[in-house]
Amino acid sequence: MYEYSAEVLRWVDGDTLLVEVDVGFYIKREEKIRLARIDAPELRSPTPFQIRKARRAKSVVSRWCPVGSAVLIQTKKTKRDKYARYIAEVFWKKKNISDYLLEQGVVKEYEG
Numbered sequence: 551m552y553e554y555s556a557e558v559l560r561w562v563d564g565d566t567l568l569v570e571v572d573v574g575f576y577i578k579r580e581e582k583i584r585l586a587r588i589d590a591p592e593l594r595s596p597t598p599f600q601i602r603k604a605r606r607a608k609s610v611v612s613r614w615c616p617v618g619s620a621v622l623i624q625t626k627k628t629k630r631d632k633y634a635r636y637i638a639e640v641f642w643k644k645k646n647i648s649d650y651l652l653e654q655g656v657v658k659e660y661e662g
Contacts, residue, residue: 554623556581558615564590564607564657565648566635569621583623584635588648588657607656614650615642 556569565585570578591604615621625638640647651657 552625552627554625556583556621556623558617558619558621560617561608561612563593563604564611564651566590567640569623571623582633582635583625583640584631584633584637585648585651586637586639587660588651589660590651590657603656607651610654610656611647611651615647621647 554571554573556571558567559570559580560568562568562582565588567583567585569581569583571581572578590607591600593601593604593608595601595604619642622641623636623638624641625636629637631637648657652659
């Protein structure tokens, strides 16, 4: 398990964010991170109802953990999804973001 400090640069959707990761020795790099254990509705869904749900999930998470927030990322170095995003547990103010979104009812548990 690896831990990194990072800053939120942008929320891509309800379960993906772009961060600037501090990898040490004054080196920072941008990475797309997929929140572990959850699945948010897709913004590019063919149905308007799913698009509204996706926008709601993104809105809830981006208001709760806004751009510029300092987060802690816990990941396994080799754990990436099919889009080459790291799959990680992400914490903001010591609260797991995946758990928060599940509590809010805007995402579901990942079944894959």
